[in-house]
Amino acid sequence: MPENIVIVGAGQAAAQAVDTLRRSGFTGRLSLIGEEPWLPYQRPPLSKKYLAGGIERERLLLRPAQFYASHNVDVRLGRRVEEILRREQRVRLDDGSTLPYDALLLATGCRARRLEVPGAELEGVCVLRSIADVERIRSQIVRGGRLVVVGGGYIGLEAAATACELGLQVVVLELAGRVMSRVVSPSVSAFYQAQHEGHGARIVCNAKVRALEPSGAGSRVGRVVTEDGAHYAADLVLSGVGVQPADELARAAGLVCENGIRVDDHCRTSDPMIFAAGDCSNHPNAHYGRRLRLESVDNAIEQAASAALNMIGIDTVHDKVPWFWSDQYDLKLIIIGLGDGNDSLVLRGDPAAAAFSVCYLRDGELRAIETVNRPQDQMAARRLIAARAHPDVRRLADPSVPLKALC
Numbered sequence: 001m002p003e004n005i006v007i008v009g010a011g012q013a014a015a016q017a018v019d020t021l022r023r024s025g026f027t028g029r030l031s032l033i034g035e036e037p038w039l040p041y042q043r044p045p046l047s048k049k050y051l052a053g054g055i056e057r058e059r060l061l062l063r064p065a066q067f068y069a070s071h072n073v074d075v076r077l078g079r080r081v082e083e084i085l086r087r088e089q090r091v092r093l094d095d096g097s098t099l100p101y102d103a104l105l106l107a108t109g110c111r112a113r114r115l116e117v118p119g120a121e122l123e124g125v126c127v128l129r130s131i132a133d134v135e136r137i138r139s140q141i142v143r144g145g146r147l148v149v150v151g152g153g154y155i156g157l158e159a160a161a162t163a164c165e166l167g168l169q170v171v172v173l174e175l176a177g178r179v180m181s182r183v184v185s186p187s188v189s190a191f192y193q194a195q196h197e198g199h200g201a202r203i204v205c206n207a208k209v210r211a212l213e214p215s216g217a218g219s220r221v222g223r224v225v226t227e228d229g230a231h232y233a234a235d236l237v238l239s240g241v242g243v244q245p246a247d248e249l250a251r252a253a254g255l256v257c258e259n260g261i262r263v264d265d266h267c268r269t270s271d272p273m274i275f276a277a278g279d280c281s282n283h284p285n286a287h288y289g290r291r292l293r294l295e296s297v298d299n300a301i302e303q304a305a306s307a308a309l310n311m312i313g314i315d316t317v318h319d320k321v322p323w324f325w326s327d328q329y330d331l332k333l334i335i336i337g338l339g340d341g342n343d344s345l346v347l348r349g350d351p352a353a354a355a356f357s358v359c360y361l362r363d364g365e366l367r368a369i370e371t372v373n374r375p376q377d378q379m380a381a382r383r384l385i386a387a388r389a390h391p392d393v394r395r396l397a398d399p400s401v402p403l404k405a406l407c
């Protein structure tokens with residue numbers, strides 16, 4: 001068993017790794033290094049309750065400070081790892097100090113993509129990825145103010161929903177032909193667009209941003225201009241154009257990276273002493289027969305637990321059916337599995353009732369499901385998808401037939 005373990009990153013994966021290591025009997029030196037000044041915290045509430053001011057910062061913390069103290073964790077916040085010295089098995093921090101490791105976990109997460117158009121540097125142009133980002137946005141929100149969200153994915157739409165509830169005038173500009181086009185079916189896209197419009201947001205698809213322009217002669221953003229010449233007044237612009245894996249440290253150390261840090265099914269990188277987990281990692285998934293880089297809380301938890309066990313010699317294969325969720329208004333969207341490559345879709349229920357599911361099949365096998373306010377469907381679908389079930393399509397399409405009856 002290693003004597004020194006270092007975890008780089010202080011998010012969901014890092015917190016889970018600490019918990020798993022100590023619960024599994026690791027008693028050696030354990031160090032946690034995070035760039036932000038806060039202990040590991042939940043990110044999903046950032047675009048919802050925390051943005052709305054509904055919860056205090058302390059309630060975001062995954063574990064209180066006492067947890068790390070009682071588990072003898074050397075926590076170093078506000079510090080950045082500058083270099084991995086692989087030959088020496090040490091990491092060098094930005095304060096010049098170094099830490100030895102026998103096993104190293106990279107849980108560096110992702111960084112928000114910035115808009116790359118003229119005017120992106122103007123005041124009032126924001127991203128939403130951290131506590132600091134949200135507090136910066138909150139300080140600029142004025143009821144009745146005009147918010148333009150660039151990007152109609154999870155983060156953009158969640159923030160738009162919160163902003164509508166806060167009384168802002170909201171416009172969402174989406175490059176694709178429908179919102180959440182990369183992750184949901186056309187039926188779910190249409191449903192959510194209608195819900196947002198019903199709450200007062202304006203959704204504009206096929207909108208490519210050309211530039212951000214200042215208000216008058218000032219340095220603050222005043223409007224967003226799209227390629228078709230349309231312009232949208234803005235007091236605040238939120239960039240929700242996705243994220244990119246924070247794999248710079250791994251790349252500089254010579255680790256194999258490919259849409260994130262490449263790992264095997266034991267979460268091990270190209271260096272056998274270095275592991276990676278969470279949003280930054282690209283891992284094989286046996287169920288879907290391909291490599292994945294997943295941006296989800298569930299994957300961060302499950303993969304970090306697997307990595308931690310493997311770091312201390314407990315052989316553990318990481319192979320889970322992924323799942324995701326999004327809360328917008330009073331709607332709970334849950335997605336189980338991956339629907340790309342499907343050859344048919346089956347609708348269960350009526351979108352007009354705001355409670356329905358969309359099932360993805362390929363060659364008769366249930367590969368994924370999207371559920372809106374139908375928890376009973378997603379719970380049964382987990383078992384069906386994991387079992388590679390081939391349900392009767394007629395019964396699958398009948399919402400009066402419980403999915404659990406098809407297991």
